[in-house]
Amino acid sequence: MRAAALTGLGSHRPAHRADNTAIAAAIDSSDAWIRERSGIVTRGVAASDESVVDMAVSAGGKALASAGVDPTDVGLVMVATCTLTHAVPGAAARVATALDLSNAGALDLGAACAGFTYGLALAADAVRCGSADNVLVIGSEKFSDILNMDDRSTSFLFGDGAGAGVVGVCDVDGISKPVWSSDGSQSDVLRTVGSPPLLEMEGQAVYRWATSMLPGFARATCERAGITLEDLAAVVPHQANLRITESMVRALKLPPHVVVARDVIDSGNTSAASIPLALDRLRETGEVHRGDSVLLLGFGAGLTAAGQVVRCP
Amino acid sequence: MTYKENHVTTANYPDLLAGLTEIVDEICGSETAGKVALDATFDSELQIDSLTMVEIVVACEERFGVRIPDEALEQLKTVGDAVQFIANAGVAA
Numbered sequence: 377m378r379a380a381a382l383t384g385l386g387s388h389r390p391a392h393r394a395d396n397t398a399i400a401a402a403i404d405s406s407d408a409w410i411r412e413r414s415g416i417v418t419r420g421v422a423a424s425d426e427s428v429v430d431m432a433v434s435a436g437g438k439a440l441a442s443a444g445v446d447p448t449d450v451g452l453v454m455v456a457t458c459t460l461t462h463a464v465p466g467a468a469a470r471v472a473t474a475l476d477l478s479n480a481g482a483l484d485l486g487a488a489c490a491g492f493t494y495g496l497a498l499a500a501d502a503v504r505c506g507s508a509d510n511v512l513v514i515g516s517e518k519f520s521d522i523l524n525m526d527d528r529s530t531s532f533l534f535g536d537g538a539g540a541g542v543v544g545v546c547d548v549d550g551i552s553k554p555v556w557s558s559d560g561s562q563s564d565v566l567r568t569v570g571s572p573p574l575l576e577m578e579g580q581a582v583y584r585w586a587t588s589m590l591p592g593f594a595r596a597t598c599e600r601a602g603i604t605l606e607d608l609a610a611v612v613p614h615q616a617n618l619r620i621t622e623s624m625v626r627a628l629k630l631p632p633h634v635v636v637a638r639d640v641i642d643s644g645n646t647s648a649a650s651i652p653l654a655l656d657r658l659r660e661t662g663e664v665h666r667g668d669s670v671l672l673l674g675f676g677a678g679l680t681a682a683g684q685v686v687r688c689p
Numbered sequence: 690m691t692y693k694e695n696h697v698t699t700a701n702y703p704d705l706l707a708g709l710t711e712i713v714d715e716i717c718g719s720e721t722a723g724k725v726a727l728d729a730t731f732d733s734e735l736q737i738d739s740l741t742m743v744e745i746v747v748a749c750e751e752r753f754g755v756r757i758p759d760e761a762l763e764q765l766k767t768v769g770d771a772v773q774f775i776a777n778a779g780v781a782a
Contacts, residue, residue, distance in 0.1 A: 413740070580759065583740055588747040623744050626716065 380503035381550025382496070382689045384443025384542040385656040388434035388516075389643070390420035396532065403528040410532045415618020419535030419644030422518050428457050429467045431538035432516035433474040435652070439512065439540035440475070443689070447476045450542075451508025454499065455484050456491025456515045456648035458677065459522055461572045471514065480512070488566070489614045489676025490556075491515055491648035492539070493683055496672070497554035499543035500684075514540040515648030522568060522575050529579045533617065535644030539652025541689075550687030552601030555593065559585075559679040566677035586620045586675060591627040593683060594673060601669075601685035608634050609668035609688070610658055614675050615640035615650035635663045647676060655688070664688050702727070705753070705772045712748045716741060727769035735768075749775060 395418045396407035410416060422431060432455050440447060453475075455468040468482035487494045492515040499511035516538035525531045543551065562585060565578040590613065598605055611634060613621055618640050625636055639654035646653060651672050658664040668688040675681040706727065713735070714722035721735050731737045737745070742765075746757045749771070755778035757765075765771045 412738075580739065580743060584743045584747060584759070587744055588750075619740055623716075 377504050378506060379546050379549040380500040380543050381546035381548070382541050382686050383510075383544040383546070384439045384441070384445065384689055385652060385659060386435045386438025386440070386442055386540045387653050387656045388431045388438070388538040389653070390422045390426060390431070390536050392421050392423060393418045394421045399525070399532045402525050403531055405528065405532070413619075414533055415622075415638070415641055416532060416644050417641050419642075420537050420646075421520050422536040426518075426536075428460055428516045428518045428538075429470045429474070431518065431536070432457075432467055432471045432514045432540070435516065435538035435540040435649075436471060436475055436512050436514045439514075439542050443510070443542035443544060445510050445542055445544065448479055450477045450480045450510045450512050452481045452499070452502055453477055453512040453514065454495045455482075456487065456495050456513070457484060457517055458486065458488045458491070458647055459517045459519055460484075461521050467516065475512075477512070481508075487648075487674075487676075487680045487682070488678055489616065489645070489647045489650065490674035490678070490680040490682045492541075492651045493554065493672050493674030494556065494680070496541065496543065496551060496686070497556070497682055497684060500551040503543050503545055504549075510542055510544045512540060512542055514538060515646075515650070515652055517647045517649050519575070519647070522573050524574045527576070530575050530577050533645050534575070535646050537643060537646045537649045537653055539646075539649045539656060541652050552597070552685040554682050554684045555597040555600050556680075556682035557593075558681070562679050563677075565679070583617070583620065585679060586616060587623045589675070589681070590620070590624040590673065593675070593681060594624065594628055594671060597671060597673065597683040597685065603669060603685060605634065606631055607669055608671050608685070610635040610637065610664045610670045611673070612637040612651050612655045612658070612670055613673040615643065615654050616645050616676070659688065702772055702776070705775055706768070708752055709749065709768065709771060709775075712745055712752065713737075716744050716748065725768055727767065727772065729768050730766055731768070732766075753778075
């Protein structure tokens with residue numbers, strides 16, 4: 377069987393930013409309360425004509441350039457998103473056409489905030505089996521289309537953006553087998569309602585689930601990869617809320633050399649886009665380097681979770 | 690030591706209180722842990738907000754082997770309420 381690894385990353389961060397004061401008034405809140413509650417300081421907000429597909433194309437094109445992969449050599453593109461306001465048509469075929477991926481199959485992936493890590497797992501298997509030589513995995517979200525800005529539990533948490541990774545053939549495998557799980561009994565804690573859809577969340581239930589499962593999830597994912605927390609250069613958990621991340625860091629007693637992604641501070645929760653955005657940010661800032669082992673932990677609505685250890689491209 | 694339902698006595702409390710204090714110390718720091726007492730309120734006296742309270746409850750569940758549902762969480766106003774709940778829930782400490 378062939379070996380698969382991440383070979384490139386790309387990001388799209390909307391030019392327009394919204395700070396907390398712009399959001400706080402509608403929910404009778406304040407910058408201080410939002411920071412204390414979530415760690416978030418600002419987030420990207422896409423323009424009215426900047427769609428989920430547009431952001432996916434931007435991030436995907438950068439990832440292909442970063443990997444040095446010709447668009448005609450991409451065999452499959454997956455777009456993980458939960459913020460399309462219409463279920464049909466999906467985003468992936470439009471992304472494939474816009475990027476001239478003339479030989480690529482295309483599908484959307486619905487696993488909410490865990491979408492990118494599910495996509496990476498499936499992409500790695502597709503490459504290993506020979507179904508594709510290169511797979512483009514994109515997470516793209518436009519929460520500004522589905523947020524109720526009067527809702528105190530969600531309005532300040534979510535942001536827009538897209539992140540992408542290319543999975544290709546390598547000599548040594550660089551994507552561990554995933555640890556994944558689901559719990560449909562709690563499907564109502566994070567959901568959209570109405571048409572057009574608006575997001576609703578039982579914040580305390582989601583927080584409880586995330587903080588209670590993350591430490592074990594992180595350890596199990598490392599174990600599956602055959603490494604320990606000591607071997608990691610970085611951890612990139614889904615950027616849900618800084619307090620969820622800090623709770624996990626505290627519970628795991630992470631060694632001081634392990635870098636922890638905290639992109640949520642500047643991006644908010646961008647669901648399927650958050651892990652590639654945060655990983656690419658760590659790479660840009662020089663906090664992780666090519667070849668480093670990075671633990672990715674996706675978790676979110678469904679409830680769903682998927683994680684793996686990757687070698688940084 | 691084993692705590693069983695309907696067999697709660699004040700003699701059991703010091704162990705639970707000490708365990709809860711350690712959890713508060715780990716999550717909130719020593720300053721907050723120093724204020725832990727049976728009659729201390731989580732919100733006004735210990736300044737513990739609802740998200741931190743969730744973390745404390747999750748840590749208590751793991752440490753004491755009990756289940757503290759969301760409905761019960763809302764009733765835990767003081768440290769003593771939490772100790773009493775854990776003791777009544779039946780602890781294998």
